[in-house]
Amino acid sequence: MLLAIDIGNTNITLGVFQGEELRATWRLAPDVNRLADEYGVLMVSLLGQEGLAKADVDAAVVSTVVPDLEPVFEQVCRRYFNVRPLVVGTGVRTGLRILYDSPRDVGADRVADAVAAIHLYGTPLIIVDLGTGAVFDAISKEGDYIGGAIAPGLAIAAEALYRRAAKLYQVELARPKTAIGRNTVAAVQSGLIFGYVGLVEGIIARFKQELGDEAKVVATGGYAELLAPETSVIDVVDTNLTLTGLRMIFEMNR
Secondary structure (H helix, E strand, O other), X not given: OEEEEEEOOOOEEEEEEEOOEEEEEXXXXXXXXXXXXXHHHHHHHHHHHOOOOHHHOOEEEXXXXXXXXXXXXXXXXXXXXXXXXXXXXXXXXXXXXXXOOOHHHOOHHHHHHHXXXXXXXOOOEEEEEEOOEEEEEEEOOOOOEEEEEEEEOHHHHHHHHHHHOOOOOOOOOOOOOOOOOOOHHHHHHHHXXXXXXXXXXXXXXXXXXXXXXXXXXXXXXXXXXXXXXXXXXXXXXXXXXXXXXXXXHHHHOO
C-alpha cells in the first residue's frame, strides 16, 4: 500500500492507497515542534483504527510547503514504515510542463493538484484550492501549467479581522441564513462566506477571459465544501485531489 502525505500550513493530509483505491484519509495539525516519534505513533494508531498495520505500507510519497517538517516525515517513513519516501520536488517526474517564470516557485501541492485534475477532468482547467490560502491555478488547453493567483485564505481573513478590530470576535465559519446580517455574528459570517464567494467568482471570471469559457473549474481544499454550494461557477469538488496527484506522481517515478 502507498502512504501519501501532503503537508500544508493548516493541515497534514494523509491517505493510503491500495492500487488506485483510496482506502482511508486523515487530517493532522502541523506542528514543527512535534517529534518524528510522536507523528509516527499517531499514524500507526490511525492505521490500526482502519484495520491496517504499518507492515501493510510498502511505499510513501510526500509533498510539503513546510520545509521544517520534510525531514521529520522522512524519518517517520523510514523508522515506522521502513520505506524511503519519494519527496515531490525538483528532479521528480510529473509529466507537467510548467510555464511559470520560475517553475521551482510552484508548490508541490499545486503540481499534484494539476497532475490529478488534468487526468481526471481534462483541459482547459481552473483549479481552486481553498485552504490556508485561496490558490487559483490555470491549465491551458494543451495541458500546460501557465500560472495562477494567490489570496489569503478564509481562516486567515477571519483571524485578521478578529485581531485587528477591537469590537469583533471570533465566529464559526458557517453560512449565515441571509446576506444581510441582523447581528454581529451573522454580519461577520456574511462578509467572510459571501465575500469569499465573490472573490472566487471574480477571479474565475478573469481567468476564463484568458483561458476560454469552456475551462472546467475544480475546487479542493478544506473550505471547498463550505463555499462551493454558494456559487454556480464551480463544476466539481474533489477534496482528495492532492492525494490522488501524489499517487500519480509516485507511479511515474517507480
